[in-house]
Amino acid sequence: TPKFAVFASGSGSNFQAIHDAVKAGKVPGQAVLVVTDKPDAFVVERAKKVGIKTLAIKPSSFSSKQAYEQAVLDKLSELKVEWIILAGYMRLIGDVLLGAYPNRIINIHPSLLPSFPGKDAIGQAMEHGVKVTGVTVHYVDAGMDTGPILAQAAVEVVSGNREKTEERIHAVEHELYTKTLQQLWSR
Numbered sequence: 001t002p003k004f005a006v007f008a009s010g011s012g013s014n015f016q017a018i019h020d021a022v023k024a025g026k027v028p029g030q031a032v033l034v035v036t037d038k039p040d041a042f043v044v045e046r047a048k049k050v051g052i053k054t055l056a057i058k059p060s061s062f063s064s065k066q067a068y069e070q071a072v073l074d075k076l077s078e079l080k081v082e083w084i085i086l087a088g089y090m091r092l093i094g095d096v097l098l099g100a101y102p103n104r105i106i107n108i109h110p111s112l113l114p115s116f117p118g119k120d121a122i123g124q125a126m127e128h129g130v131k132v133t134g135v136t137v138h139y140v141d142a143g144m145d146t147g148p149i150l151a152q153a154a155v156e157v158v159s160g161n162r163e164k165t166e167e168r169i170h171a172v173e174h175e176l177y178t179k180t181l182q183q184l185w186s187r
């Protein structure tokens with residue numbers, strides 16, 4: 001079973017969903033570390049609660065992005081992490097991690113890419129007035145939400161209601177991410 005690390009910057013509901021699916025025997029992997037660039041993020045509490053190690057270091061305390069990623073990479077290597085799963089990690093992955101994990105970094109994004117890449121994809125979709133948006137799981141490359149797509153699911157916008165739309169998207173994310181990892185690691 002592949003060892004993976006989850007990278008997150010926020011609430012960590014996707015981390016929780018993946019962790020729960022692993023525990024339930026639905027995803028054939030082993031979560032060994034949560035990495036966050038935001039030491040105050042709620043994902044840290046979630047990880048502690050379920051007994052998974054956390055690495056919470058601020059990129060701003062390093063002299064460069066390379067130095068920050070090297071510190072993360074040292075920990076990943078120590079724990080023999082094979083896959084990096086981004087779940088609300090709001091930072092572009094740089095050359096150090098891309099070089100160490102070629103085709104082994106996966107991301108989830110709350111839109112039907114290539115529409116609405118980058119920050120606040122749900123806000124962008126509402127602003128544009130689309131009736132259908134969705135969720136994308138994709139391989140990570142050097143671009144912003146540009147790597148090869150693994151899976152997508154559509155979600156209908158609840159017109160004028162961001163909160164309800166977001167709820168729908170999150171529910172679909174949890175389902176799609178676990179299903180995709182299950183397929184990826186079962187072949």
Ligand code: GAR
Pocket residue numbers: 008009010011012013014015087088089090108109110118119120121170173
């Ligand atoms: C998720 O909706 C995820 O798709 C999004 O951040 C949220 C994190 O929620 N990611 C991006 O926007 C990446 N560009 P979570 O912390 O509850 O999993």
